[in-house]
Amino acid sequence: MKHVARWALDVAAVRGAEYADVRVLAQRSRALTTKNGKVGSASDAESVGMNVRVLAEGAWGFAASAELVRGAVEATAARAVEIARASARVKRDNVRLAPEKPIVAEWTTPYKIDPFTVSVDENIDLLLKIDQELRAVDGVTLAEANLNFNRDEQWFLSSEGADIHQTKLSTGAGYAAYAFAGNEIQKRSYPNSYGGQWQNKGYELIDELKLVENARRVAEEAVALHKADQCPEGTFDVILDSSQLGLQIHESVGHPIELDRVLGMEANFAGTSFLTLDKLRTLRYGSDLVNVVADARQEHGPGLGTFGFDDEGVPAQCTPIITNGLFTGYLSSRETAHAIGENRSGGTLRAEAWNRLPMIRMTNISLLPRQKPLSLERLIATTDHGILMETNRSWSIDDKRYNFQFGCEIGWEIKNGKRARMLKNPSYSGITTEFWNALDAICSREEWTLWGTPNCGKGQPQQVIGTGHGASPARFRRIKVGSAFKS
């Protein structure tokens, strides 16, 4: 595929591009679902194509094509330059790229079992076994389960001399049990809602998740919610399980730190950010216990934001985002790094596919665990009166990322250090920095999970990409609970 990239780079140079990079990408995916004892969908897909990104007259152009024959590739490169010249008609300043040493490298996601080598028979048997367990519980009216596998093999070459061959592999799995009765639909999911758990791993993830072993309990909880009390409205101490906290990090830390949002580039769609540039190293984002990093390196774990190099050839890095509560870093790219006084990109530019422009995306945005041991059960034991909330059910936040509201699938009232009654329809809301400053306890590494969010949407045309979020359960003092159901 490198020859394809070189055809494009040559034409871009001849046409006058000041900079060009090319990605040739082969993507493969498999999606299997079951529903109420039957296979819901079974599909395999592959998509192969290339794109050229150029700077000409100080402005960006981008063109992509599925045709990899020489004539089509060269025409695509020429189109990218033509588009860049059109962009230059409406520009203020020339685009400046932070320097990056061109790298020649190979990188592959570490894995034990290639999921595409596991037979579909075996996949479907597993899903149907889960389905059977879920529907063995009286009151379950709908059982859904899914398995997903993805492989992206990419060749990245640039006019500066970068030459990177990178293969990423991801696996996802999960299920949900629904119980419809009276005028209510209740739901429980495992290991997380909206597709379960996803990581950059092989099929070994499936065994680690203990899917079948947890199905009966999850189904029983879905049914039991019908008899549970409504979560009260008021101000409570709240403990969030690690999956819900992962989404809280995604929405109220991950998105506001995207430097393109901060600089107004996403104002028309995803929105902007309350984290204006004056807040860097001055804003108390959270309490002293809050330490958040953006870490794309393999040593952080197999998150959906783990890679060797981003989509403009910058190596994976770890950026401190919140340090002992102080806001210390943004997610940046080669184009935006200078806006925060950096002379190097933070390495966060990624694209969904070969026909999409790479843009600043979350890597693994993780809340670091407490150093001293603290289990969830011990955290509950030190809480006089509060509510434990598990597994996301709804999420919403304003376009500057101040005001949020989350609903969870299940809650538990905590009284005198013990789990008391089950609560249905728990929800909480707040303002981002007030919320993170209310964190007063966080569990240690044993309770920490690197969650995958496979469905993060951003950009025009919209791109959906996977991000990672490590978290262990944490407690937040005096949080507003239940206003979602206030009529």
Place this chain on the structure above:
Amino acid sequence: MQTKDHASEVFNRIKKLSSADEVEVHFSGGRFALTRFANNTIHQNVAEENSTVSVRTVFDGRTARASTNKFDDESLRQVVRASESLAKVQHPDPDLLPMPDAQEAMGSMDENNAGASARPTQPPSRYFEQTAAITPQQRAEGVRKIVGVANRYKLTSAGVFSSADSVEGIFNSRGLIAWHTQTLAETSITMLGSDSSGWQKANSPDVSNLDPLGLAETAAKKALDSAHPREIPAEKYTVILEPAAVLDIVGFMFWDYSGMALLDQRSFLNGRIGTKLFGDNVTIWDDVYYPLQTGCPFDGEGMRRQRLALVENGVVKRVVYARATAERMRRSDLRGTAGPITATGHGFPLPNEMGEMPLNIVFDAPNSSQTQAAEEMIASTERGLLVTRLWYIREVEPFEKILTGMTRDGTFLVENGRVVGGVRNFRFNESLIHMLSNVEAMSAPVRSSGEESFDMVVPAMKVRDFNFTEVTKF
């Protein structure tokens, strides 16, 4: 770009490569280009061309699908092999029907659907050469004019100007052929002041229907008029929702207008078909043939889409059905409460777990004496809010259809019949059933586009007692 003749030739090659009982091939793709601007400058500018072929095979009641965007012989052989391999290891599906032939795909008049009127055989042409031919230079020129408006008012603009040229086609081994071509041009504009913003968006198959300058002027006026927003308490207000706000919130209920959603017991319409759920003034159609609609007139199996009344005068009349869903519902214990049961041409490509959905929503205009322009709604409001747009809407409770979300890009206080200024944005938690029961006035419906749901033909609405629960910081 893919042509019908080329697709036919590819289909014949695939048919020869397959040993399946039945074969269905979907073709999709086209050209897409988008010029994106922010901070009054073009910062992203992209173009792509792609075509996909997707093969569904059937062996003795087992089916599966595989797709590729490569059309050489070896790739087609591989995609057929992938589809067949996946299909052969499935368990037999007792609900799987033989593929429809051309005659079945044309459908029969649904006698149970009292609201169905004379059906056109084809939608109006949705392919316009001048939209397909838009160049990067023309898009840049359009953006330059929008930026000119921003500069004139000392505002900052952001947005997109895009154009697309697409095909969708289905061929199957029982002789069915369905083919649709379409163009679409779209403009979305945000104007930003120091503490305020305004937004407008529109699209059309025919670029000459777009008025980027008019949209820019309206967005700029909203940004200027909402400057220095005041904070007022979150509580119930009478709201005037502009069409984009209406479509973004009502769009969350149409997944439930599906026979499969009833069978799965995940629809808020379970047990409610035939009941009066909304106000007398709410009548909703699904109508792909409506001139302001877009999209192709057939579903994922090639079945012709029917024009259907989903809601009449507040009464939920029916849901839509794919062929297999209709068969399942006829055998189900729920059939007595499921409304008219017939395949309506709204199915997703098989195999899938969601069944079907209406995607061409058209709200009926109230009779002319009751239609009010948004300005008249404002004039008749003692105290309320004018809402340009809603954002980040999610379902909080699925059976009462309580939704949460935010206002955005132009939220105004209305007092004594006039707009008195901008207010800080609110979070709402509101039941769609409650909202559509409290509609006091509607404008004439217009084609509208938002970001939270698919495009629709909807009116502006004046709604009493809309439930706001929190205020944000801007």
